[in-house]
Amino acid sequence: MIEIDREKCCGCNYCTLSCAQEALTYHEYQIIVDLDKCIFCGSCVYYCPNTAIRVSRKD
Amino acid sequence: MVMYDFIIIGAGIGGLMAAASLCRDGKKVLVLEKLAFTGGRYTELSYKGYEVTTGSWTSMGIKSHIGRFCEEVGAKVNYITLRDRGQKHQPAPLFKVRFNNQKEIDFFKPLTLSETGLQTESFFQVLMKLIAKNTKITPETSSRDIVEEVTRNETILSILDHMVGTAAGLNIDTLPASELRIILRDVLKTGGKFGFPVGGVKSIIQALERVVLAHGGSIRTCVGVKRIIIEDNVAKGVELETGSTLDAKNIIHNAGAHQFLKLVGSKNLPTDYVRYIKHLKPVDCAAIILGLDKPVTSQCAITIPPDAERVAGVFSPTFFDPSVAPPGKHMIDVFIPLQSHNIKKEMELAWNDLYKLFPNLESLIHMKREMIFYKDWPGAESGQTFGQVGDQRLDPESPIENLYLCGMDCKGSGVAGDLVPVTVQLCLQRIKEKDKKIRVPSIAF
Numbered sequence: 001m002i003e004i005d006r007e008k009c010c011g012c013n014y015c016t017l018s019c020a021q022e023a024l025t026y027h028e029y030q031i032i033v034d035l036d037k038c039i040f041c042g043s044c045v046y047y048c049p050n051t052a053i054r055v056s057r058k059d
Numbered sequence: 060m061v062m063y064d065f066i067i068i069g070a071g072i073g074g075l076m077a078a079a080s081l082c083r084d085g086k087k088v089l090v091l092e093k094l095a096f097t098g099g100r101y102t103e104l105s106y107k108g109y110e111v112t113t114g115s116w117t118s119m120g121i122k123s124h125i126g127r128f129c130e131e132v133g134a135k136v137n138y139i140t141l142r143d144r145g146q147k148h149q150p151a152p153l154f155k156v157r158f159n160n161q162k163e164i165d166f167f168k169p170l171t172l173s174e175t176g177l178q179t180e181s182f183f184q185v186l187m188k189l190i191a192k193n194t195k196i197t198p199e200t201s202s203r204d205i206v207e208e209v210t211r212n213e214t215i216l217s218i219l220d221h222m223v224g225t226a227a228g229l230n231i232d233t234l235p236a237s238e239l240r241i242i243l244r245d246v247l248k249t250g251g252k253f254g255f256p257v258g259g260v261k262s263i264i265q266a267l268e269r270v271v272l273a274h275g276g277s278i279r280t281c282v283g284v285k286r287i288i289i290e291d292n293v294a295k296g297v298e299l300e301t302g303s304t305l306d307a308k309n310i311i312h313n314a315g316a317h318q319f320l321k322l323v324g325s326k327n328l329p330t331d332y333v334r335y336i337k338h339l340k341p342v343d344c345a346a347i348i349l350g351l352d353k354p355v356t357s358q359c360a361i362t363i364p365p366d367a368e369r370v371a372g373v374f375s376p377t378f379f380d381p382s383v384a385p386p387g388k389h390m391i392d393v394f395i396p397l398q399s400h401n402i403k404k405e406m407e408l409a410w411n412d413l414y415k416l417f418p419n420l421e422s423l424i425h426m427k428r429e430m431i432f433y434k435d436w437p438g439a440e441s442g443q444t445f446g447q448v449g450d451q452r453l454d455p456e457s458p459i460e461n462l463y464l465c466g467m468d469c470k471g472s473g474v475a476g477d478l479v480p481v482t483v484q485l486c487l488q489r490i491k492e493k494d495k496k497i498r499v500p501s502i503a504f
Binding site for chain 2: 008009010011012013014016017018026028029043046047048049050
């Protein structure tokens with residue numbers, strides 16, 4: 001499960017630039033996650049300066 | 060349990076500069092970075108063969124504050140300068156002005172241009188007036204106040220507005236004249252040695268890291284600090300997000316004024332100190348990074364578009380160093396100070412500006428990325444505006460003993476990121492008052 005806190009996200013796009021799977025895109029001023037591409041590595045969490053991303057394993 | 064001499068919170072350029080200097084003096088230093096990468100806003104993220112800036116664009120070269128600090132601490136960086144990119148012994152121009160009719164002027168050449176009706180001599184008179192020691196400037200004087208003593212020409216005012224937008228994310232009404240004077244003097248000091256670091260500003264970050272590591276310092280990424288441990292108003296260490304604690308004789312905070320309040324706790328700080336931080340006016344800004352099949356700006360570092368409504372300036376890193384883009388591609392960084400938080404509207408205006416400025420742009424775009432900086436991660440938490448310039452900024456010595464600060468929000472002046480070494484110099488000076496053995500790099504500003 002990937003949650004982007006829209007209140008915190010400013011749109012810096014560090015996450016979309018760094019996602020190796022290109023699973024994150026910035027569209028209409030919000031971050032969209034493509035769950036078919038996302039491998040839940042959790043890297044994006046460590047690219048967000050506003051700690052707007054939460055990743056939990058799909059169980 | 061290890062006792063560090065210094066724990067530095069945040070591996071931004073300020074934290075790494077402080078670390079490099081202290082490590083050289085034999086101090087046991089640990090730098091903790093919450094993100095997966097170091098450099099904060101002063102680095103690049105690699106994307107599809109492009110080195111995309113995380114905020115800063117460029118340094119100003121070897122004679123800038125950053126250049127001189129790096130040289131002092133032994134951080135070796137190679138630059139490609141305006142002189143390198145010039146022709147026939149003339150450095151390439153730093154600025155060009157480009158109007159919507161695609162007319163360009165290199166306005167450091169004093170000319171009267173009948174086509175634009177612009178007498179650029181008066182531009183020089185403005186510069187001289189701003190720099191001159193005998194021009195009376197008070198803390199309340201705006202940049203516009205001084206400029207209008209020389210000229211009220213709308214085009215010149217617009218050029219200066221856009222230059223100030225590019226340098227500070229502000230305009231001639233919100234940038235104090237005292238700060239503009241310092242910025243202009245700094246730019247003139249760099250001269251033809253204005254240069255872009257080979258490989259991007261990340262080379263500066265990497266050079267500083269090498270100094271830290273070579274002298275026994277440690278840098279840890281993906282490590283967030285939850286709070287600074289304080290006992291009887293003395294900083295003792297940090298507690299990490301994971302719950303572990305680390306001891307240190309001193310802490311240097313390089314993660315911004317608001318994060319400082321969170322890590323220390325407002326109740327542990329004087330009320331007026333907390334109030335100052337909560338009322339800081341940030342610079343909210345945006346960037347459009349474009350990878351292009353052909354260059355659109357002509358041979359200069361920064362293009363200033365006086366007709367643009369939102370775009371303040373356009374920088375071309377590939378003009379200096381083609382290696383920051385894939386082979387055969389070019390890159391431009393478009394800087395947009397935000398005038399509202401209606402981001403959709405702000406960016407629409409910016410794109411309109413770009414299509415008017417470069418009519419063939421759409422067909423050349425190979426890569427595009429919009430980057431918006433506001434909320435907790437603005438362009439700068441304390442913009443260089445009234446009440447927040449020079450000595451009005453945060454003192455590197457905090458109200459808590461052995462707890463210091465460095466970085467963009469601290470005391471100092473300079474062009475954007477070039478302010479940071481001034482804050483680090485002052486931070487080290489404060490530390491030296493307690494520990495005479497440490498050296499303070501002299502950047503002679």
